Amino acid sequence: MFAQSVRQITPASMALRSMRVPIARRAFTSTPATFNTPSPEKPSAYKEGMNQYRAFASPFAKVFLGGVFVYQVLYWTWLKLEMDETKVAKNEQVSVLEKEARELTQTQSKK
Numbered sequence: 001m002f003a004q005s006v007r008q009i010t011p012a013s014m015a016l017r018s019m020r021v022p023i024a025r026r027a028f029t030s031t032p033a034t035f036n037t038p039s040p041e042k043p044s045a046y047k048e049g050m051n052q053y054r055a056f057a058s059p060f061a062k063v064f065l066g067g068v069f070v071y072q073v074l075y076w077t078w079l080k081l082e083m084d085e086t087k088v089a090k091n092e093q094v095s096v097l098e099k100e101a102r103e104l105t106q107t108q109s110k111k
Contacts, residue, residue, distance in 0.1 A: 043051075
């Protein structure tokens with residue numbers, strides 16, 4: 001029963017939809033929008049200048065990103081080597097202090 005009433009309402013609602021009139025909207029400007037109008041005049045000097053450099057945009061981006069990547073790899077490597085060097089120096093200092101502590105405990109226990 002419900003399916004039959006839906007079938008009957010659907011053609012009627014389709015007819016109402018096609019009869020709708022678009023609502024005229026009030027423009028906020030006094031000039032009409034020119035979104036899709038073809039421009040018969042030649043492109044501006046700025047666009048012509050930018051078109052000359054457009055061919056270099058992709059190579060420049062690749063070189064720039066490659067440079068940033070290489071810099072980061074070198075920085076990380078340098079930091080890792082510096083941390084390893086500091087670790088070795090601190091381990092040597094700790095071993096010297098442990099040796100002194102052992103000597104002090106042995107001399108105190110002999111007294």
